[in-house]
Amino acid sequence: MAGSGSVSFFLFLSLLLNFSTTHVNSNEQGYISFDISNKGLDFIKQFLVQMAETSLVPLDLPKIEKSKHIPLIGTVNMLISNLSINKIHVISSTVKAGDTGIVISVSGAYANMTMNWGYEYSNWWLPVPVMDSGVASIQVEGMDVGISFNLTNNQGSLMLTPLDCGCSVKDIFIKLNGGASWLYQGLIEVFEGRLTSAVENAISKKLRQGIVKLDSLLQSLPKEIPIRNIGALNVTFVGDPQLRDSSLILSINGLISAREAHAAPAYPHLFASLEHLLASIPLKDPASMVTISLHEKVLTSASSVYYDANKMHWIVDKIPEQSLLNTAGWRFIIPQLYRRYPNDDMNLNVSIYSPPHPKIDDDQIDLTIHADVVINVLNSGEVTPVACFSMIVSGSASPWISKNSLGGSIGLDEFYLSLKWSKIGNFHVNLVRVLMSTALRTVILPYINIKLARGYPLPTFHGYMLQNAKILCSDSWIKICSDVAAVKQLSIS
Structure with a gap:
């Protein structure tokens, strides 16, 4: 994805938040529940x-x-x-x-x-x-x-x-x-x-x-909803709806599978019963019309489907600090690269080599990405791979909902880098690690966070949308507490 690869790569964590519906077998527990209050x-x-x-x-x-x-x-x-x-x-x-x-x-x-x-x-x-x-x-x-x-x-x-x-x-x-x-x-x-x-x-x-x-x-109603010809959301209901004095509780499995698959991945049961599941999810907001609870297994299933579909691969040729994609910007870090290819443009071939597994903790979503990064030199119209690094990036995302927009921020926790192979000889990998870590912390992530801070409009459904929504992260669950209102009503108010 030339031109947009860098943004797509570093927005990957935030994109995982968009998957909030699911897949199921009839004998499994639900990974998404809807608690509809009075x-x-x-x-x-x-x-x-x-x-x-x-x-x-x-x-x-x-x-x-x-x-x-x-x-x-x-x-x-x-x-x-x-x-x-x-x-x-x-x-x-x-x-x-x-x-x-x-x-x-x-x-x-x-x-x-x-x-x-x-x-x-x-x-x-x-x-x-x-x-x-x-x-x-x-x-x-x-x-x-x-x-x-x-x-x-x-x-x-x-x-x-x-x-x-x-x-x-x-x-x-x-x-x-x-x-x-x-x-x-x-x-x-x-x-x-x-x-x-x-x-x-x-x-x-x-x-x-x-x-x-x-x-x-x-x-x-369909039991599966396709996702961009890659995966399928199985919206089959799990168990009977639970009717209580103050609410109606519905549960669906919540996992995403490959489009061609006929069954959901075999995950172990989370709880022995739906009552146990709901009792383990605190922070219900009785003042909201609906509380949607989303387990981290949903994000994991989305990650696996996209990984199996070879969608976790990016060509990064534009970044906020564009000088770093020219060999001149590396002349003091990897001198032999600049000597062999002076003032040549570069791109980064980023490939995630194992599906990420998001972990939902208090107020944040933790994610560790394992990727290979190949440095390509663009010389006389030819793409020449010169070195490959193995990279481990650990970070966290903090989502929020303000008015009718979903936003958040991403932070870098740890960054590891090692050299897998080189066609330009040995060099100081520590210098490369410091440079890339500094670029991530001071240039790329701030740029991404500015975009995330602007927020993305919440989707509408047949003329209705969420109103006064709040998003909470805790103990493997994302919870969205919200009212529902007509779009016209919101625009008037």
């Missing part, structure tokens, strides 16, 4: 309620026929048809997670309806039957809806099972357009109960159908 469940509930308000309407109800005997008039045959609920508005709603499932309750909702009405009656003293028809508007008030469902793991997918669903209506007000005045009370008496039952049954049935559709959507 605040987060309330956000999801509001989203589902808004969807229900729009998806439930228009809702057509079956026609209702009824006959009623009225003194002096006789038997009146009545019909209401084209019954349709056109609008539903929810005033108040709650959500609660418990051992038996998730319960969403709606209270005080109202609905607007329209219908056609008609009647006909005849008597021996009437020469012809009497009939009339018209339209009516209906206001449904005091509507309470309750729905409960359970979440289980069905071969790695979430299965949504309705447990109970009901709707009750307190009042119905009918406003007739046209017709005799005596008919109003008759319609109220005849149809009020049946209209109430029709509304309650239709909404309950529609909600159950909605849960079935939502379950089908969950079942159809």
